[in-house]
Amino acid sequence: MDGFKYKDGRLYAEDISIQSIIDKVGTPAYIYCKNTFLDHLKKIQQAYSEIDTTICYSVKACGNINILRHLAQMGSGFDIVSGGELFRVQQAGGDMSKVVYAGVGKTDAEIKNALDARIGYFNIESEAELENLIKIAKEKNTTAKAALRVNPDVDPKTHTFITTGKKESKFGVDIERAQKVFADYADNGSVKLCALHVHLGSGGNTIDPYVEALEKTANLVEKLRENGHTIEAVDLGGGYGADYETGYSPSAKEYAVGIVPIIKKLDVKLILEPGKSIAANAGILATQVQYIKKGGTKEFAIVDAGMNDLLRPPLYDAFHFIWPAKVEKNFVPEKRTKDLDISGCTKYDVVGPICEGSDFFAKNRLLPPLKRGDLLCIFTAGAYGHTMGSNYNARPMLPEILVDGDKFQVIRRRQTYEDLVAPEQI
Numbered sequence: 001m002d003g004f005k006y007k008d009g010r011l012y013a014e015d016i017s018i019q020s021i022i023d024k025v026g027t028p029a030y031i032y033c034k035n036t037f038l039d040h041l042k043k044i045q046q047a048y049s050e051i052d053t054t055i056c057y058s059v060k061a062c063g064n065i066n067i068l069r070h071l072a073q074m075g076s077g078f079d080i081v082s083g084g085e086l087f088r089v090q091q092a093g094g095d096m097s098k099v100v101y102a103g104v105g106k107t108d109a110e111i112k113n114a115l116d117a118r119i120g121y122f123n124i125e126s127e128a129e130l131e132n133l134i135k136i137a138k139e140k141n142t143t144a145k146a147a148l149r150v151n152p153d154v155d156p157k158t159h160t161f162i163t164t165g166k167k168e169s170k171f172g173v174d175i176e177r178a179q180k181v182f183a184d185y186a187d188n189g190s191v192k193l194c195a196l197h198v199h200l201g202s203g204g205n206t207i208d209p210y211v212e213a214l215e216k217t218a219n220l221v222e223k224l225r226e227n228g229h230t231i232e233a234v235d236l237g238g239g240y241g242a243d244y245e246t247g248y249s250p251s252a253k254e255y256a257v258g259i260v261p262i263i264k265k266l267d268v269k270l271i272l273e274p275g276k277s278i279a280a281n282a283g284i285l286a287t288q289v290q291y292i293k294k295g296g297t298k299e300f301a302i303v304d305a306g307m308n309d310l311l312r313p314p315l316y317d318a319f320h321f322i323w324p325a326k327v328e329k330n331f332v333p334e335k336r337t338k339d340l341d342i343s344g345c346t347k348y349d350v351v352g353p354i355c356e357g358s359d360f361f362a363k364n365r366l367l368p369p370l371k372r373g374d375l376l377c378i379f380t381a382g383a384y385g386h387t388m389g390s391n392y393n394a395r396p397m398l399p400e401i402l403v404d405g406d407k408f409q410v411i412r413r414r415q416t417y418e419d420l421v422a423p424e425q426i
Ligand SMILES: *Cc1c(COP(=O)(O)O)cnc(C)c1O
Pocket: 058, 060, 061, 079, 081, 102, 199, 201, 202, 203, 237, 238, 239, 240, 273, 274, 275, 276, 277, 383
């Protein structure tokens, strides 16, 4: 469920029509529903309410400081993967004790800043990183808590680029090696190694891989405790399904049914790092059809957004439902699925203006007949949309609009050409 709905053939974000927002801010633009973000967070909080749970929203999914502030005010912590994301959470006024920091290549400067900020847990990806963290904490005469990221060798059956929990991936350490890491490093006086972290990757649409990974992790917790180590928390990472196609992914509650009993028995704190299950369907990318072009047997709808604005289709071969912001009654979509076969639809390739063959949003997609000037909406673009944007082809980064009921706020203005060259010198 999200805040985007058709009323009388016009798409609304909560109580404002997309067209009326675009009339003021222009295209392309990201439009988010504030209450969809907050509803998703609330549902996760409720699903896990019977155990001690910290939800650490993954900043890299959608990191606008305005949105982070709203989530922080509702009690969310944050999962960060860089010094820049730490800065964003600080700007948003986030609670540092609820910040977890993952990433295989943390630099000394990033580690120092995170130590100074007194974040909750460093999620450690290798022995070398842990050694370095201990060294820096000693030099600064400070302490920190760390979770060891273990690799449970579970396949969430998703795209290989977003699979991170398999043995051959670069993340974490093998579950067999974890015991040795605790034996070698747990007792160091500066960094308290007292938690485990697992992150399977993104895109899993069943709960089974999570339960399997958690069971393996639970076994490890018991073994570590037998060896005298204290394990106070298990961080189960993110990657929970998001509704790219309506009704396709499990709800927070369904995940919780599998996860909560295991955590209860273990008697540990649970940390979750949801990203796209909170952000994905909270946002759309609105774009205008510039030209309709026939090429051989194909018909192209060339739009004013490009792969620099939304990279997921070329990068992950990701599906995004696309539909016009205004349609005749018979074209109102009941579901956001791949081949909505409504009579009168035409097949289009929806492509951007960039000089790359990979600059596409959809291929052979059935859509109502389009014409120059039509406003198209690319759905479920809230996660890994704006955050993966770039200035490629010297295209300014897009504005971000946050809708709350019948009001909207520009929470990031459109970049100008002056912004583009501002850091450069002649
Ligand atoms: C990206 C990432 C997440 C969030 O993943 P989603 O698929 O957006 O839920 C959580 N934890 C870590 C360590 C990540 O790298």
